[in-house]
Amino acid sequence: MPEIRLGDSLYSCGNGETVLECLERHGVAIPSSCRSGVCQTCLMRALSGDPGSLAKQGLRETLQAQNYFMSCVCRPAENLGVALPDQAGLRTRGRIVEKTFLNERIVRLRYAMDTPVDYRAGQFMNLIGPLGDVRSYSLVSVPGVDEFLEFHILLLPGGRVSGWAYTQAAVGDESEMLGPHGACFYVGGRPEQPMLLAGTGTGLAPLYGIVRDALSQGHTGPIHLYHGALKASALYLVDELRAMAATHPNFNYVPCVFHPEGAAEGMQIGDIKRIVLDREGGVAGWRVFLCGDPELVRELQRACFKAGAGLRDILADSFLPNRSPSKPA
């Protein structure tokens, strides 16, 4: 009989029993609805063992890549270590090895980690500030390319963690963090698929990581990146992105500013949503990444879907204020 490990407990799975049935029989409450492998309410993550392909059927590939599966249709053939979605993050510690101001309100922190973190560029970590506040920051670094974890932190008025990062944080300081979390990242296997990426503010952070990840994995299809800001001085990494576009013919970078003052040559002026929709006609068959302002993400997600992109090909990360995990472990 295969055994299911959840947290510190082991549960023996009966013959032909699903993971969901097994846990329920042992009195573990797991949310479920369709119990047919469709609705994803009973989603879990396999930390060890193989849940089988049936239990992953229909999940978006970013979830499959992280070993998520539907427990209601998983009849394990081997021992499984599982975690509920909100338990899946791990606690780790890192030391700041570089601090750089990217513009007047955005600071870049790079961390060397005590233990390696298994992550994808575009996911996020929950960083624990010196006073115990928890805030989510996207991972900009690319595993296998960068030896550090990189975050771009926007200074918010009264921000308890961003304020610390901006003013006090110094090379050598240590931080604890939880994660990684999130399913907005690049998955290889379709190198020719065109990609559209759009974001505002530090929404560029995950997008920049995703673009670098895709290019380092040999993506050959067109990659169109739109970065929006209120004014030109609020953009960042403009020179780096232009240099990337110059060396990668399939990569196109479009900086967008709402107010024309200070706009440099090559910058689009106006509402980024309109600019994207005007420049990109049909997006059927495209993979779409949207990050940053929740309203923009929501509107572009809907617009791209209506313009033909498959729902499972649209990956979105809305930056909600004080997005923190339900329960820090």
Added chain:
Amino acid sequence: MSSIYEHIGGAPAMDAAVDLFYRHVLSDERICHWFDDVDMARQAAKQKAFLTMAFGGPNNYTGKDMRVGHAHLVARGLNDSHFNAVAENLKKTMEELKVPANLISEALAVAESTRNDVLGR
């Protein structure tokens, strides 16, 4: 072929069917406002469960789920006209998927059987 679910290719074909259906629903001015504030990915998973049931695929449909899931919308005025519009979009989706007419009728009958649960009657 015993069901639409099998006719269109089973589980692997369902995502494309859901995309078609949901795109029609969001483009339909009679009903799209009901979907303004929903999480699209979560909504698509629910629609997939619904379509899978309507198409005769594996499901554990309970009227209670439909009732509970739509109660807050009924309180805001969800009525027969909206239900009819969704059913029209379902029909259009199946026609685009080249589902034979007799199977379309069957699926619409299954959808119809949820009407009172959806509308809380």
